[in-house]
Amino acid sequence: MDQRLQKLRAQMAALKLESMMVANLTNIRYISGFAGSNALLLVTTEKQYLITDFRYIEQATGQCPNFEIVNQEQKGTLGKAMEIAEHDGIKNIGFESDYTNYSTYVEYEKYNHFTFVPTKDVVENLRQIKDAEEIKKLEEAERIGDLAFSKIISLITMEYKNGLTETDIALELERIMRMNGASGTSFSSIVAAGAKSSLCHAVPGRETLNVGDFVVMDFGCRYEGYCSDMTRTIVIGKPNEKHQKIYQTVLKAQLAALDAIKPGLKGKEVDAIARNIIKDAGYGEYFGHGLGHSVGLDIHENPRFSSAEEKVIEPGMVLTVEPGIYVPGFGGVRIEDMVVVTKTGIKNLTHSPKELIVIE
Numbered sequence: 245m246d247q248r249l250q251k252l253r254a255q256m257a258a259l260k261l262e263s264m265m266v267a268n269l270t271n272i273r274y275i276s277g278f279a280g281s282n283a284l285l286l287v288t289t290e291k292q293y294l295i296t297d298f299r300y301i302e303q304a305t306g307q308c309p310n311f312e313i314v315n316q317e318q319k320g321t322l323g324k325a326m327e328i329a330e331h332d333g334i335k336n337i338g339f340e341s342d343y344t345n346y347s348t349y350v351e352y353e354k355y356n357h358f359t360f361v362p363t364k365d366v367v368e369n370l371r372q373i374k375d376a377e378e379i380k381k382l383e384e385a386e387r388i389g390d391l392a393f394s395k396i397i398s399l400i401t402m403e404y405k406n407g408l409t410e411t412d413i414a415l416e417l418e419r420i421m422r423m424n425g426a427s428g429t430s431f432s433s434i435v436a437a438g439a440k441s442s443l444c445h446a447v448p449g450r451e452t453l454n455v456g457d458f459v460v461m462d463f464g465c466r467y468e469g470y471c472s473d474m475t476r477t478i479v480i481g482k483p484n485e486k487h488q489k490i491y492q493t494v495l496k497a498q499l500a501a502l503d504a505i506k507p508g509l510k511g512k513e514v515d516a517i518a519r520n521i522i523k524d525a526g527y528g529e530y531f532g533h534g535l536g537h538s539v540g541l542d543i544h545e546n547p548r549f550s551s552a553e554e555k556v557i558e559p560g561m562v563l564t565v566e567p568g569i570y571v572p573g574f575g576g577v578r579i580e581d582m583v584v585v586t587k588t589g590i591k592n593l594t595h596s597p598k599e600l601i602v603i604e
């Protein structure tokens with residue numbers, strides 16, 4: 245955390261800020277280690293304060309040894325921060341414009357002897373490059389996902405003929421992940437069978453699995469705050485030519501992208517590698533989302549693999565690679581791995597098999 249504070253201060257110096265308030269809870273966790281639901285950081289060139297309420301004083305004291313923990317008392321986090329700023333003789337205060345709503349801004353105006361300076365993506369930019377400790381946690385989160393997938397395949401094989409539903413599968417994936425060290429899911433699990441699998445973000449329901457169905461399973465967990473994300477698609481009963489063509493095209497696109505990723509490429513260049521393969525197979529219009537996103541303390545972070553992403557990929561970034569083809573009325577396929585960018589290429593954190601799994 246010390247290093248992270250140092251990096252934050254370097255950014256503050258570049259922006260000529262005497263102090264900065266960090267309000268976004270994920271950014272707070274990254275900078276301080278605090279994992280509760282109410283806090284405000286005030287970081288000055290010399291000191292760092294974490295302001296919270298009674299419920300979290302003990303927790304924050306344990307989680308944030310580098311911070312001075314301050315009880316907001318009746319003043320609220322902002323009121324207390326202003327009191328400290330006054331006391332420390334601060335004149336300008338950076339704030340996170342993306343996480344400051346209008347009502348809060350109106351509050352700022354009451355303290356108009358300070359200059360409030362809007363900032364954007366200051367901590368988010370630091371979070372793009374994961375350190376060794378973060379990568380370990382992401383790796384463990386994805387390992388738990390892999391484990392859940394292998395167990396769910398056994399369950400589906402045994403039970404699908406007995407009326408197993410999408411919801412049953414989603415719940416079981418979540419149960420297995422919790423039982424193996426996850427604190428929860430990193431997003432609402434997607435389990436979609438048959439024609440429903442063409443909905444990229446389908447909500448699991450009471451649908452059962454039938455012969456001829458693709459079943460898309462997109463899920464992830466949280467481990468010590470860090471998110472995992474993976475998708476596999478299986479088929480119920482012997483696949484026909486159409487199943488094969490769609491599946492093999494997505495797989496080919498994914499493998500080509502995985503093979504190509506290395507530092508120095510722009511996000512849009514990686515996206516194009518997969519997208520061109522899908523286009524050339526005649527399914528261009530059925531791949532309407534980006535190829536992938538960064539993952540960390542949040543499930544969707546920047547940079548992305550998308551046709552608009554100009555940012556260059558760097559070692560230490562962790563991203564998903566998840567091409568898909570979605571044919572309305574028929575079904576969809578998505579295959580998603582999570583990878584760490586290394587100096588020369590990638591380390592894939594996802595180890596579940598990718599050849600088409602046929603459940604008969």
Ligand SMILES: [Mn+2]
Pocket residue numbers: 473474564566580
């Ligand atoms: Mn994803």
